[in-house]
Amino acid sequence: MLVFELAFKMQFFEKTAYEKSSEMIAQVIDRALCKTEKYAVFHEKQEFKFYVFDRPYQPEPDKSYLPGKLYTIRIRTVKPELAEYFLNQLPGSRTDKLHILNGEIRVVVQKMLERIYSLTPVIIRAEGEYWRWNHSVDAFERQLKENLLKKYYSLTGEKLDEDFELYQMLEFSNTKPVKVPYKGITLLGDKISLTATQDPRSQQLLYMALGTGAGERCSRGSGFMNYRYL
Template sequence: MKQKWRVYDIRTKIYTFTVRTVDSQLAKYFSDVLKNHYTQKMKGLTVENRIIPQKMISEIFSLSPVITKSNEGYWRSHMSLDEYENRLFSNAVKKYNYFTGEQIEENFPLYTRLQFLNRHPIVCRYKNISLLGDKLNLQIATDEKSQELAYFILGTGLGELNSRGSGFCSFRWI
């Protein structure tokens, strides 16, 4: 019987992967697959699942750039700020409606203040092109719908291309 030996390079770097999701089955899948998974370049050691408690959120802020794709390019060259805000909001509502199967109305304010955290657009490489995005800070409104949608955004991301890591958000509680 031939035995294979795995050799690990001493210079191997340690990484922490954070996966946020609203789908508990997906979280379970990652937990099962990544624990003790190894390849030539990586070895999964442990997996920690943590559920963010649903408390009143005062603000959410993006840790990775929020991307909005269009044929015209970066949003500031062809959209007003109101159009950009409407697109962010409607995108979040569409994701929420699709995942929950509900149809919530779009007649409530998600946030009371929007702040851009960058001076210039942030470049993100995607399929041999450069997409431009922004880091945002949103002061969340205190009504129930806004709080529920903000909590949902923490699991799905803000804007588009969330599966590629764009729009990953963190939060502060009240």
């Protein structure tokens, strides 16, 4: 398994708030996917998409993006054919809010991870609701691990002995839920940091999370994780 990272230059056509950018990026990616029948079907299927994207870098001091200025958006995936598709089809894609320019690709090297941490909010729901409302941190941890295991099984077809620690330490950097606009509603997420163990299963899942995202709604820009090697 390899994690591919694509970096694209992009421009907004109007001043845009930082927190609204993910939904706009998702729309232009959706348009690119719908350029071919194969990926239009892929887009419509209710299944793991195995890609995730960051918010454009670098926002202005007031947490906005200015029209006409160049920013960089990163997309990661563990699917080599999807990475190639994005590299070929995303440049020139646009909506009435933004357009994507040139891009480049690299592989995120798989080395021993010290930790991974979220740049966009991780969305975890327990029994269909935001976990903090009626559930414990244990429920959050259980859902986070189960979600990554399901992605791994779906991607590889391999089963793992699940009796292992996914990480040594979980830290939250937010004191209240982080709002994520999504299709006219607001989802709630969290900014987290996971200190890795050296167990090969932990390392493999956390590396995979760099390309698939952690938690839910990753193809909508949630759960984009950065990393630090040992």
